[in-house]
Amino acid sequence: MKILVTGGLGYIGSHVSVLLLEKGYEVIIVDNLDNSSISVLEGIKKITNLSPVFEKLDIRDYNQIELFLSKHNDLSGVIHFAAHKSVSESVENPLKYYDNNVLGFINLYNLIKERKIPLIFSSSATVYGNADSVPIKEDAPIKEAFSPYGKTKQICEEIIRDTTKSNLSTKSVVLRYFNPVGAHPSGLIGELPNGKPQNLIPFITQTLIGKINKLMVFGNDYPTEDGTCIRDYIDVMDLAEAHIKSLEFILEPKNDKNFEVINIGTGKGHSVFQIIKIFEKVTKKKLKYKVTGRRKGDVPVSYADCSKAKEILGWTSKLSIEESIASSWNWENNN
Ligand code: NAD
Ligand code: UD1
Numbered sequence: 001m002k003i004l005v006t007g008g009l010g011y012i013g014s015h016v017s018v019l020l021l022e023k024g025y026e027v028i029i030v031d032n033l034d035n036s037s038i039s040v041l042e043g044i045k046k047i048t049n050l051s052p053v054f055e056k057l058d059i060r061d062y063n064q065i066e067l068f069l070s071k072h073n074d075l076s077g078v079i080h081f082a083a084h085k086s087v088s089e090s091v092e093n094p095l096k097y098y099d100n101n102v103l104g105f106i107n108l109y110n111l112i113k114e115r116k117i118p119l120i121f122s123s124s125a126t127v128y129g130n131a132d133s134v135p136i137k138e139d140a141p142i143k144e145a146f147s148p149y150g151k152t153k154q155i156c157e158e159i160i161r162d163t164t165k166s167n168l169s170t171k172s173v174v175l176r177y178f179n180p181v182g183a184h185p186s187g188l189i190g191e192l193p194n195g196k197p198q199n200l201i202p203f204i205t206q207t208l209i210g211k212i213n214k215l216m217v218f219g220n221d222y223p224t225e226d227g228t229c230i231r232d233y234i235d236v237m238d239l240a241e242a243h244i245k246s247l248e249f250i251l252e253p254k255n256d257k258n259f260e261v262i263n264i265g266t267g268k269g270h271s272v273f274q275i276i277k278i279f280e281k282v283t284k285k286k287l288k289y290k291v292t293g294r295r296k297g298d299v300p301v302s303y304a305d306c307s308k309a310k311e312i313l314g315w316t317s318k319l320s321i322e323e324s325i326a327s328s329w330n331w332e333n334n335n
Pocket of ligand 2: 228
């Protein structure tokens with residue numbers, strides 16, 4: 001089966017592409033290289049000994065995407081990763097985010113909907129905003145997102161929900177990722193943050209190799225045991241597996257569900273201080289850090305209820321936080 005992976009040279013897309021290839025799918029990647037490098041394609045080829053089709057293409061270019069889809073008129077599914085993902089940049093430049101994440105998506109969705117190709121869409125736990133309780137279930141109320149980035153995910157989810165309601169022959173799975181971390185065990189692909197990292201794990205690895213002077217811990221006065229925020233860190237390899245399971249689910253002819261929203265996390269929370277301790281244990285290095293003020297928009301505690309993923313997809317996370325941190329460290333050293 002032939003699967004189109006948009007943004008397939010990015011962090012999550014590259015890991016999913018590897019697993020798809022290993023599972024025998026034919027993989028077609030489009031990426032405009034806005035936040036990735038062509039060297040990732042070499043990493044994918046080295047790991048799998050297989051060559052996915054790659055085309056440098058911007059999903060906002062309707063004519064090019066249409067031409068591309070007419071060349072590949074036998075697609076079984078689309079996994080859509082291509083989007084911008086920086087929360088702070090989206091606050092500074094909201095239009096850039098609405099343009100790429102919403103208009104770009106509508107462009108692509110129009111074309112795949114016409115062709116009745118099933119879709120797996122990358123959403124985020126950010127759509128929950130500051131949830132009333134944890135673990136967060138999929139039916140938790142969607143609060144106002146803190147950033148234009150979060151709003152683009154909420155908008156795309158609504159677009160997909162409405163479209164599947166009005167056109168029952170389209171099928172979609174929306175995956176709400178919690179905090180993706182880790183890297184492929186080979187150390188050949190991983191997260192390549194553009195400029196200074198904003199997320200905790202790449203910030204720590206870059207501090208440990210001396211690229212960054214010290215980590216700023218954003219607040220230790222939250223209502224948690226040690227005062228720092230708690231998150232659900234999900235390994236990118238487990239996340240990749242969840243995409244394969246979603247694909248199997250959506251391609252199963254007996255399955256008559258045409259729209260599902262599913263949390264992808266571990267169901268466990270770790271605080272910033274716990275993550276620092278695990279890093280120090282795994283790397284046997286001391287991390288330089290300083291506690292500073294809270295970051296605007298951070299929620300105190302976020303972790304997933306993953307029972308729906310288990311029930312519907314037969315998926316649960318397998319890797320421990322120690323294993324994820326070890327693979328992030330291996331990737332940083334290899335990179
Ligand atoms: P990434 O930036 O590493 O990958 C996205 C890829 O899409 C990049 O290779 C980029 O060049 C490409 N791209 C962007 N705009 C494009 C366009 N217009 N046309 C073609 N290619 C384009 O990001 P990621 O971490 O792999 O995230 C993948 C998806 O998952 C995104 O939709 C993101 O919002 C979502 N997500 C990510 C996280 C996370 O923490 N990484 C969490 C929740 C959801
Ligand atoms: C961030 C995004 C969210 C996105 C998610 C996954 C924000 C407000 N939210 O979530 O929309 O879906 O990434 O990519 O940016 N921390 C520090 N120091 C740092 C960096 C982070 O103390 O230098 C803390 C944060 O306060 C937070 C935790 O580490 O408590 C995790 O932060 P991060 O990796 O940025 O993820 P989220 O904030 O959960």
